[in-house]
Amino acid sequence: MEWFDAGDYEVARQVLQRGVAACYLIGFVSAINQFPVLLGDRGLLPVARFTRQVRFRQSPSLFHWRYSDRMLRVLAWSGAGLAAALVAGLPQLAPPWLPMACFLLLFAAYLSIVNVGQTFYSFGWESLLLEAGFVVAFLGSNDVAPPLVVILFCRWLLFRLEFGAGLIKIRGGQEWRDLTALYYHHETQPMPNPVSWFVHHLPKWFHRGEVLGNHFAQLVVPFFLFAPQPLASVAGLIVILTQGWLVLTGNFAWLNWITIVLAFSAIDDTSIRFVLGLAPPAPAGETPLWFVVVVLAATGFLLVLSWWPLRNLFARRQLMNASFNRYHLVNAYGAFGTVTKERFEVVVEGSDAADPGDESGWLAYEFRGKPGDPARMPRQFAPYHLRLDWLMWFLALGTRDTRWFEMLLARLLEGDRATLRMLRANPFPSGPPRYVRARVFLYRFSTPAERRATGDWWVRSEVGMLVPPVSLPGGTRA
Structure with a gap:
């Protein structure tokens, strides 16, 4: 034939x-x-x-x-x-x-x-x-x-x-x-x-x-x-x-x-x-x-x-990454219709201090792929997909659905081992913190001169608080 x-x-x-x-x-x-x-x-x-x-x-x-x-x-x-x-x-x-x-x-x-x-x-x-x-x-x-x-x-x-x-x-x-x-x-x-x-x-x-x-x-x-x-x-x-x-x-x-x-x-x-x-x-x-x-x-x-x-x-309002049936067959694709010109990152921190106002007690959780520590070189993970890290990027852009993030903070307060294994570094290896919070930072790549001077890949400045210090109900630990 x-x-x-x-x-x-x-x-x-x-x-x-x-x-x-x-x-x-x-x-x-x-x-x-x-x-x-x-x-x-x-x-x-x-x-x-x-x-x-x-x-x-x-x-x-x-x-x-x-x-x-x-x-x-x-x-x-x-x-x-x-x-x-x-x-x-x-x-x-x-x-x-x-x-x-x-x-x-x-x-x-x-x-x-x-x-x-x-x-x-x-x-x-x-x-x-x-x-x-x-x-x-x-x-x-x-x-x-x-x-x-x-x-x-x-x-x-x-x-x-x-x-x-x-x-x-x-x-x-x-x-x-x-x-x-x-x-x-x-x-x-x-x-x-x-x-x-x-x-x-x-x-x-x-x-x-x-x-x-x-x-x-x-x-x-x-x-x-x-x-x-x-x-x-x-x-x-x-x-x-x-x-x-x-x-x-x-x-x-x-x-x-x-x-x-x-x-x-x-x-x-x-x-x-x-x-x-x-x-x-x-x-x-x-x-x-x-x-x-x-x-x-x-x-x-x-x-x-x-x-x-x-x-x-050919539609005036072209859909991006859309499925027209429940089986995801013959879909519409596309990405980055607009490019963000500034990079915001959510940094999740915990503190074991009795007073959440004590800034010296706050330590950052490090994710595997998303930027965190400015001195850490970005890593290669693709074709593997780090789903939590990707959603953290959308969170910084102001995504509406934050239920998963609220649960993430709760799991960190509980010291949930399975959740902690999703992260690169747990700053509280001997037990969960009393409080967690989330701050927003503006990140940019360091210039060649800045990197030669400091060794940092990123330069960051604080923008504000996304989630103020929170603890488990009653202030108890899991």
Whole structure:
């Protein structure tokens, strides 16, 4: 079936299936390490409370039947094991129904986590992972040629991801239109990495060039994903290079990595063989009729769902990172429509002094990824996602829902060990403090001269008090 088979995209299939599976593996490991503390039986936003308020049909999840931390861990460990097998390419050695079933199981398991994850799972890359996992399920196995319609739908997903992000920026803040956005972004992004300080101090002409390059990569290049080869391969390579720069300069979980993986859907084997000098692969076997029918039905279903994100791309009020159905399939994407020009950080402190007015008694809790101690170099965590640290960035911007933060302060007063393990440093190892508070600071990167003089990566000044000193009811300790 020449019209159905995309025989020149075997490398693309391998990268798409194994790369998406690798992102699922990271997502499930993140759930194992963080979900019980954030959303579990004693979590900051317990799942059981959520499922009492939201019905299954509104947010489908296995946990509407029953939730326990043990059940979560069984589901997440099972998902991690299955994802690891797909990364190794083992199910792909079987008939095409097996990798299809494996990816659909991953999709269902992770959907169950995301749909009860509330604000901790409200990021666009969660929906992106779910959609990508569902789509690559229909790429088949090594026994058959990759289906052309699925390869093209992967490009349509990449197009929405890149072009949608580009439109969000052009329609957003003036800083994207006057090319000054990158004067600030490296310093004010949610979680800078070790390279961010150095890039921030590059000349302004370089940052203006970064913005121009971004506009070209997101507003022009996506249309060439559907051009004849080798133009489509060149477009895919440009996406890979630009996303690689974002990997180098920031911590955006697996967003940039999965975008790189999707870009391989535009790169054909002929281009790869030309560059690497490889021999042509052996021809695939005959595609079974049942597989053709299932793939065409799934693609037709996804195309119907594409109407809503397509309309959104040209809407006056374009939605960013929006799902139009409860299964997070065929979504709208985009980020950083505006760039914050100042960086505010919430610093959580505790005191064991009898008098909370004694400033010498206050010691800061250190988070793993977000800035705190000015002398600490920013770290690299992506593609792993530190969910608590990311929400602390939104908290400093003035997010409305602060229930999770109120519970975090309560857990610190209780000396909850599971919560403390989410942090980098606990200044009260022998017992919880009497009081906790939260102050807001204005942070900026130190200048090269300041860093040479002090060794500090950040300079900060206090803005005010977010939460005044609080203690457990009655002033007792847990």
